Amino acid sequence: VLVDANIADLEWRPIFLVNIPVGIGALIAAWFYVGESKSAAAPKLDPIGVVIAVSGILMLVYPLAEGRTLGWPAWTYALMAGSVVVFGILVAFERHRTRTVGSPLVVLSLFKERAFTAGMLVWTLFWIALGGFFLVWTLYMQLGLGWSPMRAGLTGAAFAVGAAAGSGLAVEVFTPRIGRLTLIGGALLNALGFAAYILVAHHYGPGIPSWQMIAPLVVTGFGFGLVVAPMIDAILTKVPAKDAGSASGLLGTTQQVGMALGVALVGVLFFGHLSSDSGHGVDKVTPQLRQELVAAGVPANGVDDIVKGFRACVHDRSAESDPTKVPASCLPSSVPGADKVQPILTKQGQAAVSHNFVKSFDLSLWYGVGILVLVALGMFALPREVHARDLDA
Structure with a gap:
């Protein structure tokens, strides 16, 4: 809503205003409900x-x-x-x-515990996969499919519903009964959701409707929830209570670094493929483009020149570091009849870019599937049983 509203022409920046009422509410609730807690041997900074x-x-x-x-x-x-x-x-x-x-x-001695060291590695890999997914997913819906932020956000709500359900069931039902199998199953279910998304996106192409994304997003979100909710308890299971602060700080830092790595690595993969395989989208739309140019009265020799320039435009746009930037090769022409040709090129250009985004999105999700399978295998190094740590006690 805030991005679509574009308050004071600030584009996406006002999204952080959401934190103000939430933060005020949290402060009020903490004043009344959170008890004071002090360490008997407070550590030094x-x-x-x-x-x-x-x-x-x-x-x-x-x-x-x-x-x-x-x-x-x-x-x-x-x-x-x-x-x-x-x-x-x-x-x-x-x-x-x-x-x-x-x-x-x-606290370096934390890394002597196999569960903690393995858990940190697995946690990093998990956020590399998910950090990359969140980036390319947004690019795919808004730049590739041309959806508004509102439509993309409402479609993405299916992921949030799955994640909320998975988190609640993981803590209350699955983890107390089957321990680390919850985490392993969650990682594999997340990977299955990615694979299902690939099949759906490939099948429907640029014309995919929002409702076709719901099922793979719910599955992806459910698997995500099964991992994130109990994973912290699994990693902290054998950490001494006195070192919980250092351990939780390392977990938070690892998550942020993992997401940054995921964004960087999948960005290189996604945009590299988008640039190198830009001809894929052009080939998909060229027959329709030629038909529309002929119907607009463009002579045969002129059609060939326009298609050649169109191919250069799509390639240059795909190679841009900023995917929203329009390169010089795509700027409107001033030749006679350009008023009829330009709308055709704009429409088919978006279609070609959409085809390329779908293919690059598919490739990036396969990368995520591979990492999540490694995450599932790495979780065998965690304790079989996972218990919530009552650190106050």
């Missing part, structure tokens, strides 16, 4: 560890998020390589602090 950790994460995530848009200059690779060095410094510093002061930002 680790400001140097914070600076090193934030620097390393920034050096890794920023180039990944912006590299494709900037054309991957040399400094992006230098920053990512440097982040490895910074993380090494962080490990050395946290070891030193543990021996001398204590109370490190990152």
Whole structure:
């Protein structure tokens, strides 16, 4: 609603206004219902560890998020390589602090526990898959299919319904009875939902109706909910209560880094394929394009020239780092009769781009399916039984 409204011509930015009433409500509720909690041995802050950790994460995530848009200059690779060095410094510093002061930002002994280390790896892979999905899914619906933000959002609500149902059932019903099988089943169900989405998107192409997306989205969301709700408990099962703060902080950070990696990796795959295979969409629409140009009175030799220029336009648009930008090769022509030809080119250009987006979307989802299968296999390293941690107790 807020994106469609375009308040004060700010486009998508007012979406963050949603947080204001929610935040105020949370503060009021917390004042009345959340009890005070203090540690008997309060840990000391680790400001140097914070600076090193934030620097390393920034050096890794920023180039990944912006590299494709900037054309991957040399400094992006230098920053990512440097982040490895910074993380090494962080490990050395946290070891030193543990021996001398204590109370490190990152409790390195956590990684001696197989369940925690494996869980962190699986958690990262899971968010790489889902971070990539959320990006290409939005691009597919709004730029590929030409849907409004409102239609895309309402269609996406099916995912949220599935996720809410999966989360509730995972915690209340499945996890207490079958433990980690809930997580394994959730990852595989999420992968199955992706595969079903691929089949539906491929079958209907650019003309897919919203209602055909509901079933695969509900399945995808349900599998997602089965993973995200109990996964934290599974990872924290054997973490000492005194280290819960450090462990949960690592989980949150890993989730954000995983999503950034997912967006970067699938972005390279999605847009790379979109550019290299732009001829796919052109070939799909060329017969119809030729018919409409002839019907508009364009001579035969002129049709060939227009189709050649049309192919260049679709390729250049697909190769743009900003998929909403219109390249020079697609700008309206000033030749006689252009007023009749341009609407035809615009319509068929959108159709060609839609075909290309559908194909790239399919490819990106197969990438997600593969990662989710790895996630399911990795979950065998987690404890068989998963119990909610009552850390206050």
